[in-house]
Amino acid sequence: MTNSIEELGSADVLLVTGSNTTETHPQIGRNILEAVDGGAKLIVIDPRRTDLAKEAHIHLNLRPGTDIALINCMMRIILDEDLADDLFISMRTENFIPLRDYLHRLDLDELSATTGIELKKIHEAACIYARSSKSVICYCLGVTQHSCGTDNVQAVANLAMLTGNVEKKHSGVDPLRGQNNVQGACDMAALPAVLPGYQAITDSAIRDRFQAVWKREIPAVPGLSLTEMTHSGKDGAIRAMFIMGENPLISDPHLSRVQETFENLDFLAVSDIFLTETAQHAHVVFPAASFAEKRGTITNSERRVQLCRQAIPPIANCRPDSEIIMELGKRLDCPGMDFESSDEIMEEISLLTPIYGGMHYDRLEQSHGLQWPCWNRDHEGTEFLHKYYFTRGKGQFTITRHQEPAERPDRTYPYTLVTGRGSYHHYHTATMTRNSKRLVREYPEALLEINAQDAKTLQLQDGEKVELLSRRGKVRITITITDRVQPGTVFSSFHFFEVPINQLTTSVMDPKSKCPEFKVCSVNLQKVKHD
């Protein structure tokens, strides 16, 4: 997030796109609802009528995969209404003229038809967003999990820069990060092309700095991304894997390909707190200590690095992941694997990672954390990003064009399946939440959301089991009839291993971010015949 979570509560206009905030980020959702309570306008872009969409002043229920058309339409309206921030554009951005010319060539009625939303509604939303100087955009995986995910994000950035709604308190572009430490895992370079702090692996000067401390040469060529590894296949490049606390056999797209890879690996080691579906395929399984049994920091969505304190010693014969990694490192002659505490590891992190330069345990212990960039011990951390300048200098406008999703509904597969985290009570592959009695009581089984109109056509009753099929596989799932989804669209979560919804999803991904297109795939529903 470029802003802090707290700032959302005092924004005047909140544009939330591709995020079921109240269910997946409840406390951020609370800040949004507090803002609405105080008079702020809420615009929600989502094909589903989520709880947050019900609270919105305008709900733009677009056809899945038409985000760019919608944002382009809003930008054109902003230009036509003379609501662009000319001063901001001239001083802080570049490449505006080509975008302006492109937008002027677009046909508004055509764009509105592409999205399936009436032009009047888009017009109203565009004017509300552009007229305020305290407008903030929150987005989540509904924007990124498309084959054009990178362009979707660029379109959102274009919209914010066009109206000057960045660089200030209460206005910015806020990607909401899913997992408790997905921000930190990215910051720490659990990514194939960067070193900690987003420093390019291809830059030899940066590699030198790390090599001097690590006392080993670092390969200069970027590695494979997650799906490239898990989809590497029977005779793929990946022969052995070590997996720490992840469950790709439920969470990754097009699961039959993941299964093929895992069944043909020479060796798989998994470290986890439960025997996940992935761990069941392993040759070696390490019992890891849970968050309550170790000390360490995690970084939340607003870049706040916070200390998790140890509450109890590891249960049974479990050990923290850090110990497991260091033991393996020592056995493979990797230098620098002899830290005595996580405090010591953070000292090395702050030495090599400029944005974490001022993160030290004594500071984190005495506060509710510090927000990066925090350059040194005297730096107080950063509440919001891009004040005075963008990371790259000037903000760059880039033309984004609407592109249809990889799969479109056809005769055999006439419905569009959208997947996501579908419940307030469960999390991701639900290994933790399904080991919590009360959460299981609240939401015991996987459900497929379907519109009443479609249920009528297919002669389906609420609570009935159906067979859900795509070009890649099929699952059996119970339906729930609801107006949360539009006709032609169905929705389900991937929380339940009994209904591995990712058997159906496509492995098509955004070419730049390698983010799979979880939000659009074509499916069909069939009544389960009883003998």
Added chain:
Amino acid sequence: MQNVMTICNYCGCGCGVYLCVDNNRVVGSYPSRNHPISRGNLCSKGWHLHQFIHSRNRLREPLLRKNGELLPVSWDEALDVTADALHKSRERSGPDSIGVLASAKCSNEENYLLQKFTRAGLGTNNIDHCARL
């Protein structure tokens, strides 16, 4: 009973939570009033944060596959077998034949260590995690 301040392990909000500890068991969780995100509030997952910690389904011993079955072994055996297999794969098919997945559920320090181990120890940049899922 002792209350230990920590951060919720579920979503990216990062709420401040107290874990109630009784005789080395975590028996409850409740929100921090002063924490800037939780401000005295938690969602249903946060209020039940302690429930999975002592679950009967937790892994308790290192396991090694012998004759198709995962059986309990000592830490040394599990670590030796793993180090040996990774070493062999590197010797036989090169460092890029190894893939490593880190975790958005683990700490910064653990993710840092794992990518250091992957890059400096194994000699590959094949490391990623579920950031896009």
